[in-house]
Amino acid sequence: MEVKIAPHVDEIIRALGTTGTTVNQAIIKEELARLLEFKVPVEEAKRSLLKKYGNIDLPSVKKLSELGAGERNIEVTARILEINTKVVGIKEQERTIFMGTMVDETGARSFTAWEDFGLEKGDVVKVTNAYVRMWQGMPEINFGARSKVEKLDSSALEPLLSKDLERPVLLAELKEGEPAVHTVIRIMESAQREINTKNGPRTIVTGTAIDSTAKLPFTSWVLSPELTAGNTVEIKNAYMRSWQGIPTINMGEFTSVSHSETPIDDSDIARVMDHVPIRLDKITDRDGAFDVSIEGNIISVRPGSGLITRCPECNRVIQKNICRVHGLVKGRNDMRIKYILDDGTGALTVVLGADLTQKVTGYSIEKAREVAGADMNLSAVEEKIRGKLMGLSMRMRGNMTKGEYGITLVASDVEVTEINPAAAAADLVKEIEGAIHHSPGQGDSDLW
Amino acid sequence: MVEREVAWRVFAHEFIHSDYFFHDGDEFSPNYLVTPTGARVNRLYFVGVLTEIDNLGAGEDMWRARVSDPTGAFSVYAGQYQPQASVFLSGLDVPCFVAITGKARTYEPEDGTIYTSVRPEELNTANDSIRDRWIVDTARLTYERIGLVRSAMDSGLKGDELTDMLVQSGASPKLANGILRAVSHYTDLDKYLNTLSGVIVDALKNLTSADQYPSPGTGISHAMEEVARSKPADAMVKETPARYSIEDTQPAQSPEPAQPTQSPQPARSTEPAQSTQSPHIVQSTEPENARVAGKEIDDGTTDSEPARPEEDKPEPDEMVYELMGIMDKGNGVPVTELVDESKRSGLTDEQVDGAVKTLMSEGRCYEPRIGVLRRV
Numbered sequence: 001m002e003v004k005i006a007p008h009v010d011e012i013i014r015a016l017g018t019t020g021t022t023v024n025q026a027i028i029k030e031e032l033a034r035l036l037e038f039k040v041p042v043e044e045a046k047r048s049l050l051k052k053y054g055n056i057d058l059p060s061v062k063k064l065s066e067l068g069a070g071e072r073n074i075e076v077t078a079r080i081l082e083i084n085t086k087v088v089g090i091k092e093q094e095r096t097i098f099m100g101t102m103v104d105e106t107g108a109r110s111f112t113a114w115e116d117f118g119l120e121k122g123d124v125v126k127v128t129n130a131y132v133r134m135w136q137g138m139p140e141i142n143f144g145a146r147s148k149v150e151k152l153d154s155s156a157l158e159p160l161l162s163k164d165l166e167r168p169v170l171l172a173e174l175k176e177g178e179p180a181v182h183t184v185i186r187i188m189e190s191a192q193r194e195i196n197t198k199n200g201p202r203t204i205v206t207g208t209a210i211d212s213t214a215k216l217p218f219t220s221w222v223l224s225p226e227l228t229a230g231n232t233v234e235i236k237n238a239y240m241r242s243w244q245g246i247p248t249i250n251m252g253e254f255t256s257v258s259h260s261e262t263p264i265d266d267s268d269i270a271r272v273m274d275h276v277p278i279r280l281d282k283i284t285d286r287d288g289a290f291d292v293s294i295e296g297n298i299i300s301v302r303p304g305s306g307l308i309t310r311c312p313e314c315n316r317v318i319q320k321n322i323c324r325v326h327g328l329v330k331g332r333n334d335m336r337i338k339y340i341l342d343d344g345t346g347a348l349t350v351v352l353g354a355d356l357t358q359k360v361t362g363y364s365i366e367k368a369r370e371v372a373g374a375d376m377n378l379s380a381v382e383e384k385i386r387g388k389l390m391g392l393s394m395r396m397r398g399n400m401t402k403g404e405y406g407i408t409l410v411a412s413d414v415e416v417t418e419i420n421p422a423a424a425a426a427d428l429v430k431e432i433e434g435a436i437h438h439s440p441g442q443g444d445s446d447l448w
Numbered sequence: 449m450v451e452r453e454v455a456w457r458v459f460a461h462e463f464i465h466s467d468y469f470f471h472d473g474d475e476f477s478p479n480y481l482v483t484p485t486g487a488r489v490n491r492l493y494f495v496g497v498l499t500e501i502d503n504l505g506a507g508e509d510m511w512r513a514r515v516s517d518p519t520g521a522f523s524v525y526a527g528q529y530q531p532q533a534s535v536f537l538s539g540l541d542v543p544c545f546v547a548i549t550g551k552a553r554t555y556e557p558e559d560g561t562i563y564t565s566v567r568p569e570e571l572n573t574a575n576d577s578i579r580d581r582w583i584v585d586t587a588r589l590t591y592e593r594i595g596l597v598r599s600a601m602d603s604g605l606k607g608d609e610l611t612d613m614l615v616q617s618g619a620s621p622k623l624a625n626g627i628l629r630a631v632s633h634y635t636d637l638d639k640y641l642n643t644l645s646g647v648i649v650d651a652l653k654n655l656t657s658a659d660q661y662p663s664p665g666t667g668i669s670h671a672m673e674e675v676a677r678s679k680p681a682d683a684m685v686k687e688t689p690a691r692y693s694i695e696d697t698q699p700a701q702s703p704e705p706a707q708p709t710q711s712p713q714p715a716r717s718t719e720p721a722q723s724t725q726s727p728h729i730v731q732s733t734e735p736e737n738a739r740v741a742g743k744e745i746d747d748g749t750t751d752s753e754p755a756r757p758e759e760d761k762p763e764p765d766e767m768v769y770e771l772m773g774i775m776d777k778g779n780g781v782p783v784t785e786l787v788d789e790s791k792r793s794g795l796t797d798e799q800v801d802g803a804v805k806t807l808m809s810e811g812r813c814y815e816p817r818i819g820v821l822r823r824v
Contacts, residue, residue: 346620393585425652
């Protein structure tokens with residue numbers, strides 16, 4: 001034990017020495033040993049002794065992907081991927097700050113430097129005594145006058161770039177909150193819109209982007225002539241934000257939008273355009289999905305399906321004509337179905353509105369009222385719907401979001417799918433027997 | 449947010465050959481049944497033919513149902529905590545198509561064997577097209593899992609490396625975890641996977657037309673062959689070469705007291721669609737007849753189509769139907785006796801086989817117990 005402790009004790013004494021504090025080595029040794037006896041991790045033990053005797057706060061060394069809101073006194077080592085200046089008004093004074101993105105082997109994070117540290121794109125820096133603030137829903141590294149920024153030899157830290165930053169990311173792989181997004185998209189549709197911000201009206205471009213894997217909405221805060229329907233553009237340094245539960249590509253003043261050398265043509269996006277259903281295990285691990293097609297069995301019709309009553313003021317679903325906001329109201333009848341769609345690889349909740357409910361059940365609101373009868377037996381309607389739907393194979397389109405109640409897709413269209421079981425069975429038999437004869441043990445099935 | 453458990457698609461054959469149950473963490477964490485192909489089943493969804501329904505014991509409200517797919521049968525138990533399922537099951541006439549979402553359960557008698565069953569969550573009547581679709585989907589997913597398990601066994605990888613490889617090959621992390629567990633738990637896995645592949649191919653071939661895929665070892669002849677194994681005197685065994693052997697893969701499974709019909713599994717003979725294999729149907733001008741018949745026992749959730757005209761019906765069907773009535777002393781007729789008697793009346797094995805399948809698919813006879821037939 002003695003042998004192991006000694007170097008740590010020396011380190012503590014040295015560190016305390018830098019602040020002009022001298023402490024008896026025996027005391028440090030004894031206290032450190034005691035902390036270790038209590039199974040305090042050695043780093044933590046050292047930290048507490050430094051704090052106790054020298055009022056020194058050791059920074060905690062973090063990787064970018066580990067950073068959480070409110071952390072302070074952290075140390076990160078990362079490469080500056082992007083840096084831009086911005087003039088902001090702080091206490092009625094103009095001040096230049098530096099905003100950008102830094103990256104280590106675990107991920108990328110945006111940062112704000114409140115002082116000029118002379119940073120440049122490509123620098124590898126060790127930042128000590130930085131802190132983390134939430135900025136637009138994502139942790140952001142902040143450092144200023146009290147922080148220490150040390151430029152490191154960039155070539156010595158090449159492994160930091162092991163994450164392949166030059167590779168454009170496919171739309172289906174984009175996650176909410178990602179900074180420094182690099183992707184190649186084709187613009188499906190785009191339009192300029194006037195919106196009101198707290199700094200007055202602004203013109204933005206919104207639209208839909210597509211690639212071989214998915215469609216996603218985008219918002220550009222800067223007008224760019226390249227963002228025109230049909231164009232293929234390469235986008236660098238965009239960022240992802242969730243808008244109404246759907247990951248949305250955001251392009252700001254530091255985003256570069258350029259014409260792509262290799263256009264995405266119709267054949268590349270055929271699967272997405274033709275609404276080829278995506279397997280549920282491949283979609284439920286996304287943060288959200290826009291106008292996506294899925295297929296599976298209705299394995300459960302959820303309570304609250306069928307005839308429902310809504311508040312005429314706020315559209316909330318109400319019971320016994322009492323709205324929790326508007327009190328006693330004269331409810332308005334509506335229909336909806338909530339069911340679990342499951343394809344054997346994943347499951348999610350699907351919501352059908354009145355029109356789609358009628359499409360799959362044949363019930364208009366009037367017909368549903370008839371089924372409910374004079375005493376408005378709503379469970380009778382629900383049971384009828386369960387009897388009609390439970391077990392059916394269905395295909396639907398819509399936006400998928402994740403929330404506290406799980407994964408939900410609000411359908412924009414739905415249809416019952418029929419296959420020819422004999423033909424499908426024959427195809428699969430051919431595939432299985434072919435695999436047995438030609439390459440045993442290798443299923444070359446289409447796992448998309 | 450708690451992620452909803454996926455309803456896995458597994459054939460009865462694989463389900464009843466699963467004996468690895470585990471649960472992680474505290475008492476509230478879910479239980480999983482790991483099947484030989486690595487499906488980590490907490491919930492499952494299947495469509496099959498309800499062949500038996502019993503109310504177990506007085507006072508205790510417990511219903512037991514057998515639901516047959518082309519590969520075997522699921523045991524379904526609904527007790528006092530599944531009142532809707534109990535009411536639903538008790539109101540059904542056997543046989544009929546049902547779609548069931550439920551939880552995997554196990555029962556371990558003291559001798560160390562494990563029997564799997566299903567506790568239903570949601571049930572509905574179904575029809576032949578929903579059932580056929582389920583067979584195709586389940587075959588596809590099972591076949592994919594078999595491929596993944598094989599590549600796991602061939603890779604020589606372990607732990608995280610194996611997980612990475614499986615995920616790279618398209619498995620979900622859950623499936624990859626299940627495959628790791630299956631590979632380390634099940635002995636003779638390779639042999640079982642071969643058997644299961646054969647079972648899948650048989651199930652699929654039953655859906656294809658008979659002239660396209662003639663298959664001697666399938667359908668009721670196969671089921672009868674299994675019955676015959678326990679009665680070596682039967683002549684049919686010699687004429688129907690086995691595609692695979694059930695005994696190969698069923699080393700420890702012996703009939704469970706509460707489920708006396710565990711094995712073998714001639715329950716598959718209640719599959720109406722299999723009658724498309726029947727020579728009589730092939731001669732018929734209406735190859736879809738079996739399906740039409742299947743629809744008629746549906747509760748009306750789909751439009752029924754006109755049934756086959758009476759005059760098309762080949763004679764052996766009626767002869768067997770008659771014999772079944774005459775020989776029934778109140779408890780049904782053992783298949784083997786029916787076959788012997790029919791042959792004495794001049795029918796061939798194939799004709800009896802086909803006749804029974806047709807009668808089943810038309811809902812005119814059913815199988816109250818394994819290996820026993822009875823007129824409706």
